[in-house]
Amino acid sequence: MQATMTAQRVQRPFGEMLTLFEEHFKTLQLPAQPETLYGSIEYICSIGGKRVRPVLCLMANELFTELKDDAFRAGSAIELFHTFSLVHDDIMDRAPIRRGMPTIHARYGEPTAILAGDLLLIHAYGNLGSISHCCKDQIIELFSSTASGICEGQQIDMDFEAMPIWKVRYEDYLEMVILKTSILLAASLQIGAILAGASEADQHHLYEFGKYVGVAFQIQDDYLDVFGSDEKFGKQCGGDIKSNKKTFLLLKAFELASARQRRQLETLMATDHQDKVMEMTRLYEECRVGEWARNQKRYFHQLAFSHLDKMLLPASAKRPLTELADWLLAREY
Amino acid sequence: MQATMTAQRVQRPFGEMLTLFEEHFKTLQLPAQPETLYGSIEYICSIGGKRVRPVLCLMANELFTELKDDAFRAGSAIELFHTFSLVHDDIMDRAPIRRGMPTIHARYGEPTAILAGDLLLIHAYGNLGSISHCCKDQIIELFSSTASGICEGQQIDMDFEAMPIWKVRYEDYLEMVILKTSILLAASLQIGAILAGASEADQHHLYEFGKYVGVAFQIQDDYLDVFGSDEKFGKQCGGDIKSNKKTFLLLKAFELASARQRRQLETLMATDHQDKVMEMTRLYEECRVGEWARNQKRYFHQLAFSHLDKMLLPASAKRPLTELADWLLAREY
Incomplete structure (x- = not known):
């Protein structure tokens, strides 16, 4: 019976998953006030990005089961977290442009950008909290260790930038890239899989x-x-x-x-x-x-x-x- | 039987609770690397503060029951969150001194201070995650709504600072102070009480x-x-x-x-x-x-x-x- 169900299920490609995710992500309600703060969050969320990470979470989920509501909740948490890290990284890197548009700190000032990032991180955890799956604790733990790793990666990257080139070992640089870039992609997939009981x-x-x-x-x-x-x-x-x-x-x-x-x-x-x-x-x-x-x-x-x-x-x-x-x-x- | 137990239990005063909390808080393990980042966190946690919020959580807990391990976990989360908000607020306010010592951003630079704050927030959630009580979800929800409110309060405070004095209404100012200062004290007590089954x-x-x-x-x-x-x-x-x-x-x-x-x-x-x-x-x-x-x-x-x-x-x-x-x-x- 299960084999038949698996055979009948069709794994959706990226474009289709993206549409599904965007539909869900748009429904997330944020307060209206204070306008400066939530306006800046709406701004950065609306200028998009490829949404690769939440879609990976959905795809991993659908590898093993009918797509679950929890995968959308986790995907939203992942996308909010990713946006948080971009907002704070852009402040640290003094980047004026992101995805062809002014960064939050360039448009709303640095204090609001710091707060907007903080709120995105808090709402990421809020979305994780709404997961009903019995493995929620395991997911929150994986999410938190990934989040810590990404912050560490950003610090190591900054430390490397301040060092003479001959002092940076290739192996350490690779490790930094894995922290800064890779582990969120990896965790997104694993979270989708956990939610499917893989x-x-x-x-x-x-x-x-x-x-x-x-x-x-x-x-x-x-x-x-x-x-x-x-x-x-x-x-x-x-x-x-x-x-x-x-x-x-x-x-x-x-x-x-x-x-x-x-x-x-x-x-x-x-x-x-x-x-x-x-x-x-x-x-x-x-x-x-x-x-x-x-x-x-x-x-x-x-x-x-x-x-x-x-x-x-x-x-x-x-x-x-x-x-x-x-x-x-x-x-x- | 229960009445007897209540009668026998003595509610500890602030000083005693503070010692208990400090003992627990010191045992929290953070990674050693990257040293810049975790060194800055250890620095800000070690210069102390009155620890009023976690002690309120413990006191509220002991009002109704024998003091629970979960109350220490929640208290640590609350103190880490409070420290996070001070670190980021100090950046926003360009404050050079906190508790008589240089602020993180003054000592380690602003990028590290932003990351240190982020990590404190992530570890706050990590400590909440280790709570074993059945009401954990309710506690995380209260914690998150409190955290959002505090960020909103900081933004409203900044908005008020940019407005002419006659435009700021007393009621709105009071509301801002409640968000920025009061709700974390309030939530600390409530969390202690929830964990005691109040x-x-x-x-x-x-x-x-x-x-x-x-x-x-x-x-x-x-x-x-x-x-x-x-x-x-x-x-x-x-x-x-x-x-x-x-x-x-x-x-x-x-x-x-x-x-x-x-x-x-x-x-x-x-x-x-x-x-x-x-x-x-x-x-x-x-x-x-x-x-x-x-x-x-x-x-x-x-x-x-x-x-x-x-x-x-x-x-x-x-x-x-x-x-x-x-x-x-x-x-x-």
């Missing part, structure tokens, strides 16, 4: 899948900043180079560079010359970090898929997840 | 008791800034006047003032003259706001006690709470 093994494989998709995505992002075309990338290339941001590519370039090339990298980093981006890109090419990055991205992409493969489900059921990962990682080299 | 009526009376003690305390604080002596107040008097801070006294002075006095108040507020504090204090005396404030404080103090009176418990059981309120509100006029 086995611990399947929860683990989904977690690892999300984790490595996140790493591959970040490598791609760093790569495109250097080697992407402006139009396709959607933002101006070379931004990371101009600001001396520590990226996978810069760290690896230092590792692969000869003594002469290393001196050139350091000299370039100390300048604001108009040819800086071009010169740095040339050095990256000399050190073959572009090739390295393409290989690394492929490696993590495959590592992610190897975890999906280990789950005893028909390939058709996993298709929405593989398609989503392929889509996220299909941006042009 | 009746809804008793929960309500404890909540109202905490709320009105909070209002009386804020009126006293505003009063002492003007009429206190520097030594006894522990900080320099007149700070609110110098910064044109909207306080109970300033709002009431505008209400009670004649047209001539109101013009004088406005003129004084527009200056930085060295006699500003003295002149303003003289005007306050002319308008008799000092007398009004003493009466208002007494009114709210009594209103708080009227709610304790309505609880069907022996006076001896309530003594620690009445003594604590009297101590908080006994600072010299």
